[in-house]
Amino acid sequence: MPKLYFKYGAMGSSKTAQALMVKFNYEEKGYNAALMKPAVDNRDGADIVRSRIGLEGKGIVIDPEMDIYEWFLQNQYDVLIVDEAQFLSVEQIEQLKRIAIEFVPVLCFGLKTDFRTLMFEGSKRLFEIADSLTEIKSVCKCGHKAEVNARIKDGKIVREGEQIMMGGTESYIGVCYRCWKEGRV
Ligand SMILES: [Zn+2]
Known part of the structure; x- marks a missing residue:
């Protein structure tokens, strides 16, 4: 099958x-x-x-x-x-x-x-x-495994908002959970 x-x-x-x-x-x-x-x-x-x-x-x-x-x-x-x-x-x-x-x-x-x-x-x-x-593994800037898709707006991590925002000015990068939690980009 x-x-x-x-x-x-x-x-x-x-x-x-x-x-x-x-x-x-x-x-x-x-x-x-x-x-x-x-x-x-x-x-x-x-x-x-x-x-x-x-x-x-x-x-x-x-x-x-x-x-x-x-x-x-x-x-x-x-x-x-x-x-x-x-x-x-x-x-x-x-x-x-x-x-x-x-x-x-x-x-x-x-x-x-x-x-x-x-x-x-x-x-x-x-x-x-x-x-x-x-x-499919990838790496955070700090060297740990990237697992969170951080939303970045004006250089900062945003943690609230709509799940899907198309055509906005935000961007996304893969980071590890700790960097996401601590707001390091
Ligand atoms: Zn990290």
Whole structure:
């Protein structure tokens, strides 16, 4: 049986680059791989999946109301690769699980927690029902493992606000819990 995978890490842990490389590897071997991303993540235009190290590719946009299972029945691929999977709904994660059970592997990449250290809805459901969980590790400035996605505004760590703020002036960096707690950036 194919599996539902969740490969998670903090900001700057090269998740998107890995998603793009996985797609490349599948295609190199002749498989038809779909790269997908939620519509909520519109940093780089609707359908561009871009990594910080410069790799990029075109993605299929997942709208908030999209039934991914129904979509898959009309668009048979050999594998689904989903970037920024934390932004998917519980229902959409369950649709991906069903695709993995009945048809093909589904590889999700994304963040585990938000800037308050709380799990995203999609990530939580992935932790609950994914067949495979892998942490993509990255390092805080202090040398410890980065695990919190700190929201930075005017050079300072912000710990309250909406979970998703698009198009604002804040930015995000991966830091360790202690640096986040003590406000060191
Ligand atoms: Zn640190």
